Amino acid sequence: MSADKIYMDSAATTRVDHEVMKAMQPYFSEDFGNMASLHSRGREAEHAVEKARRDITKKVNGKDHRLIFTSGGTESNNFVLKGLAFAKKDKGHIITTKIEHDCILSTAKWLEKRGFDVTYLPVDREGFVDPAELEGAIRKDTIVASVIHANNEIGTIEPVRELGKVAHEHDVLFHTDACQSFTKVPIDLKKDNIDLMTINSHKIYGPKGVGGLFVRQGVKLEPLLHGGGQEYGFRSGTVNVSGIAGFAKAVDIMKDKHVSHMEKLRDMLIDGALKIDASWLNGSRKQRLCNNAHFSFSHIEGESLIIHLDLKGIAASTGSACSSKSLEPSHVLTAIGLKPEEAHGSIRFSLGKESTKEEIERTLESLSDAVETLRKISPFKR
């Protein structure tokens, strides 16, 4: 980042790392082949994609799984719910939660209109899904339980291992959307009882428009895209070789030291921000993404706070990049029990591996100034 700009919106997207760009470059020019071709140019492309598939799969102990490359988290989430729903002869039941990303919720609603039943599990005050609630929701015709691995707004990391165990005890498939947690939280597909998992590249310094869906061998999915039968027949279309090579490099260069670096800065930001009068942290203090800090400030509009901080060169967000332009309170904040006026006074800071201590200090200073200024002019009674 340039010296005066502070980027605190890494949960929305990240810049492409230089090493990632370098890894992508050859596949735009000298190695431009189509991996479906039989000649050597095609084989180079195939080699790159298959190496990427192996390397990313290894990262999550996916010995029993296949990684299908897609255009991103949105496609993977659409694919998993629609693909499972339409692979069945009869209509059935889907379980998900109230705090999913919009691409799960909108897909679930779309399926409801087409005759499928959906249960949206509630969460507690910190955003946790209770495995007992999941168990209680399971029916004979339940197709899949889909629970976000770590929430994109409030950063809560769900107990996926326990949730997956409950699903499996009742012969229900378990899917998790790991777009926020992949490479930040250790994942073992086998031990964590995960049959299907969504990942993407642009939240971890890879290119936009690339993602994947892990599918346990033997799980039947109806494809969304029909054509040449690429990606084991699951996803037709010429494969995005450069994007996939970049995705694999992004996964490769994300290390534990980056996670602990972000954790340290996150805690500094949380401790500092909670010194501000009438403020609180949303989500869990302990089971929390290393780069997420999400606060509410009484008597303040989150949007005004973001504009104030933006004037000081600090980029933050109200939470979900997709719905931040709507005036509806966030469905996640509503689900954890915030009143609409409390939800509106909320702001998310999401750090990156390049964030610094100085940036946190400057952010805290600007934040407390902005809160003070806005409260002076606030129309809400104190």
Ligand SMILES: *Cc1c(COP(=O)(O)O)cnc(C)c1O
């Ligand atoms: C960003 C995100 C998505 C959407 O991924 P895209 O690659 O942008 O389509 C889905 N789920 C979660 C939890 C996300 O954070």
